[in-house]
Amino acid sequence: MSTPDAGQHRGWCGTMPVHHTMLATQPEYAIARATIENTAFQRMTARAPVHEEVVTIPVVVHVVYRAAAENVSQEQIDSQLTVLNHDFRKTNADVSKVPPVFQPLVADTRIEFRLATTDPAGGTTTGVVRRQTTRASFGQDDAVKFTARGGSDAWPADRYLNLWVCRLDRFLGYAQFPGGAAATDGVVVSHTAFGTSGTAAAPFDLGRTATHEVGHWLNLRHIWGDDGEGCSGDDFVADTPNQAGPNYGAPTFPNPSCGNAPNGDLFMNYMDYTDDRSMYMFTKGQAERMDACLAGPRSSFVPAAELRNMRAGVAEGDAAGEPVRT
């Protein structure tokens, strides 16, 4: 990272991370985020128990389309759910490509996803909401998450993972960390980077954009630490190497930065920015961080007995104030 010189910075790497700016300007969000991070840290230091049973997250896919091609098929939706389940359970075929030195880090997160079968009113559902819009495309302003703005309203965020699919300008996807507003909670993925068939286009046609975004939804940070190209950022995960900026494309191993030679960056991690074919693992440390999220702000998705197990031995109040569901 560059050192400021008389109030000036050379290039971008010395500037204040955007995330920090957001925290500074949104006090309620900052408080929620601080509580969640404290919980995660306390669980890590207390060596809190990981969840043993598989936690299954009900998903509602909001398909918001104008052109017929953007109205992605059920097959394409199913292909995305399949990828999520393979990636989070370490059953993806390409996990074998993890370099031997990193293989001990690879995690089965024991988190699965299925399309919702019950809607918020208790009726049966396919877990897919299709809504035609007059908007040519959507940006990063959350409009796709509101029917009144040409999108589709979120289902209750404590019962469903909302996944919006639409035509996105300039982005492949974006997410919302736990602790934000329920009306916008979920992930957004471009129809061109969704699933493995239909409108999914190379090099983002293996469904990894959703894997990455759901990682954020479960409180994972970018593996380079969100400090531009510097070496002082942190993803708050102990077993990921320090890394400069994002990796793009399809790097070859090893790809060192920030003094992390000889093994180099963990560019094959889902929380980097490589092409879909070049990312194929979560680490055990990331799985523990997602566990902390499930024990805290996303605890409504965890069965009560499992939640009690996860909180065993962790001090009262470490669960971000979330009640145990009965």
Place this chain on the structure above:
Amino acid sequence: MTATPAQLAGDWTHAREEDSAGVKVYRPAGHPLPPARWRHRLELRADGTYVDHRLGADDRSPGVRGRWTVEPGRGRLRLQPDDAGAGAVLFEVVAAEPGRLTLRDA
């Protein structure tokens, strides 16, 4: 080179595929670029304001706003954020051609 504000004004997107050692190549809005998880975008507006679309932790690009100038004599691009607590960002303008802007960290 000594660039003029008129040469630099525009809505520029990083075409990292065209980068070479130490320099970053930017293309104007509308220039066809391959899809990417993220590209840096820098709007240098004719009225002297700018929006620096940074990479957010949630994959969005919150904009940092401020005023941009070309330093007299040295020809460096200076981005001064509106946030008084934030330092300026400086770039050497390697080349400013129609449809292509090349920068290097100053």
